[in-house]
Amino acid sequence: MPFKTTYALDSTALVLPYTISERMPPVYRFLLTFREELDPAVLEQAVRDLAARFPIMYTRLRRGFIWDFLEDATDCVAVEKDDGRLCRPFDYRGGAPLLRVIYRGNELAVECTHFTIDGHSATVYMFSLAARYLELLGHTIEKNRFVRDCRDKPAQSELADAFRGDYGRPEEKIRQVGPPAFQGPGKREKGCLRATVIEMPIDAMKVLLKEKYGGCTITEYLAAVYTLGFLDARKKSGSRKPVAMEVPGNLRHFWDTDTLRNFSVGIVFDVMPEQGGYSIDDVIELICREMKEKLTKDKMKAFIHQNVRYLKLLGVIPGFVKRLAFTLGLPLIVTRWPITSGITNIGYIPLPPSLAGHIARYAIILGRFAVNRVVCSAVGINNTMAVTISASNGSTDIQDFCLAFWERDGLPVKKEVL
Secondary structure, three states, X not given: OXXXXXXXXXXXOOOHHHHOOOOOOOOEEEEEEEOOOOOHHHHHHHHXXXXXXXXXXXXXXXXXXXXXXXXXXOOOOOEEEOOOXXXXXXXXXXXXXXXXXXXXXXXEEEEEOOOOOOHHHHHHHHHHHHHHHHHHOOOOOOOEOOEOXXXXXXXXXXXXXXXXXXXXXXXXXXXXXXXXXXXXXOOEOOOOOEEEEEEEEHHHHHHHHHXXXXXXXXXXXXXXXXXXXXXXXXXXXXXXXXXXXXXXXXHHHOOOOOOOOOOEEEEEEEEOHHHOOOOHHXXXXXXXXXXXXXXXXXXXXXXXHHXXXXXXXXXXXXXXXXXXXXXXXXXXXXXOOOOOEEEEEEEEOOOOHHHXXXXXXXXXXXXXXXXXXXXXXXXXXXXXXXXXXXXXXXXOHHHHHHHHHHHHOOOOOEEEEO
């Protein structure tokens, strides 16, 4: 058997093999809609061409004595036709690659997990794959930071765990774990995953935010509306648990790194309804204040320091002990989970004009989570913001609330349930 290249899991992914339910590991789908129908044979060639440029994407999970690790799987990644199942679990203990490339008509989907990369890095891979596909069809595509040339060799810094850099000792500690949070309406349904994609024009959103909401950012506005949906559902349910929302931040904004591994961290803000009712302006003000206070370089440095220190302590414990401990503790973690949900905004992706003209839509679908029943993602291209609310329960209360709110705010919205 030929020697296989191996890679250590990064600091975000190290504990995932022990904490994630094997029945429902979170799988993410990055969905790109072209303006023309896809050619499967050309797509297969494009996928092969990117293997050397993005080696971490083409790996499988292998069990180690202390930590699990990634192993090269470039010979196993294949293109498959969409069978209608969203974000189905990977057989990551059976040696399957942690990458799935799927097509149907003019839709290209890539499914992966946090074992390999984060949303920023997956977006880079996604548009690099689209560019290579179009190049094989004879088009000339310019490159930028989101569109890489498959002929380039990846820099070692792209493959490195940026959390392991020298950040110095922080001056403060991050917050302690909060109380159990409200988890949203409806019970989790086995095998259920409903993704509701809501599209809105970015220019109209910017006008609205300037004229009505004091110039807050799109992320703050989306997070506020999404949070109000949970406050409304909490009121209807009679729950007394607080709503705690997580908003991930891309650490690349604070440190100059070209890593294509995980390099993001979430900030959590609490909404305590018992202090009084909340309007959209109240929640926007709260989110703006929390993000300004918590999403800072010093706070992120504290998180990195604490996370790496925690991993060093776990690094002396054999993998089978960690696996047993997390398995036994999972029921307690689920019942006391301190986060209601999360909303991830990758932001606006500036595509080269030669590529933008071929792309009709880009959306990110977050798969089933062992704890949160509803999660949300957002990303923008070509003047369109695609907000996707993924749910593993039978309720549509959060989706209906957000859609109705944006319609009342006068935004032209387009809805599709996948």
